[in-house]
Amino acid sequence: MAGGMLFAGETKPLLERWRAWDAHLLIVIAEYGYDGEPGKPNDAGLPAFFPGMPLMLRLVHLVMSDWTLAGILISLVAGGVAAVALVRLGDHEGAEGTGWRALLMLLLCPTAVFLFAGYSEALFLGFGIPAWLAARRGNWPAAGLLGAGASCVRITGLFLALALIVEYFTGPWRATRGGSAFRESIAWLLAPFVPLALYSAYQYGRTGDWLAWNHAQEAGWGRSLVMPWESWITTWGSAAGDGQFAWAFRMEIAGAVIGVLFTLWLLIGRRWSELTYVGLQVGALVCSAYYLSIPRSALLWWPLWLALGRAATPRKDPGDGWAEPLRPGLLAFYALVAGPLMVLNTITFLKGGWAG
DSSP: OTTSOOOOGGGSOHHHHTSOTHHHHHHHHHHHOTTOSTTSOOOTTGGGSOTHHHHHHHHHHTTOOOHHHHHHHHHHHHHHHHHHHHHHHHHHHSSTTHHHHHHHHHHTSTTGGGGTSSSSHHHHHHHHHHHHHHHHTTOHHHHHHHHHHHHTTOTHHHHHHHHHHHHHHHSTTGGGOOHHHHHHHHHHTTTTHHHHHHHHHHHHHHHSOTTHHHHHHHHHHOOOBOOHHHHHHHHHHHHTSOSHHHHHHHHHHHHHHHHHHHHHHHHHTTOHHHHHHHHHHHHHHHTBSSOOSHHHHGGGOHHHHHHHHHHTSOOSSOSSGGGGGGHHHHHHHHHHHHHHHHHHHHHHHHTTOOOO
């Protein structure tokens, strides 16, 4: 996020280069709280960060003295959990081999560097993908509790909570619901809303504002709700110039186009729960004052990675006719396009530049 600290990566040690932008702000919250570092101007955007990652940083810091290394360790462990869950989810929903292909495409995403830095994306996925897998298997207590963990980390947990409820009512097990079993199962799906309510109440106690996390985005980064065409025009104008930020805005536009097209695909396919999860995110992002962090947010759209994994996986009994021979080449084509961008973004981030 644009309120973070820009480091001159050329003169910083490698480990210190990972403490940039959001990674730095999350450490500030973990170390000093939402009032920021004493004696320094308070960053108005701090309440936009949910407490899950800062609390985890404080916990890991008990055994890992370096804050930056603690953040990287959290992302690596949580990312490992998410990777295993994504592979299992892919193989659960598609042909054998779908899972590892979906994972590889995620890891080659141009913004994949944020899965390894001390950002909150990996931690969210470490809760979110297992929650979705549990829901697909009809394990609603696990889905609700894991969803609550995701809600502690990012506001994206709200979209996940709503999507889990939609999945409950539209999934293949809907005909078996009724009576006390129905009430018990649906009660678990209310759990993800609890952290959201508690954090809003906490910020209300600090600031007198129930939506402090939302207003912090406007105060810190100028993000406010506008009509989607206004956001498109503003971002298009920013992308038309020269320099690093122009390139970043071009990636934002590409991410927005992919997000909208994928949302339409989910709508046409009547994949209601996935549409709820991805579509609400895309809608919020393209109605912001300008496009910001859309390619990074795409890391959280596991339905997209699963869809790409399924598309790249050959089937024993082809149903696509002429399209079937193209499947093995899709992964290679994606790697050739996304891989170099991922390397470029990683280098940019480690040099202290804006890459998210």
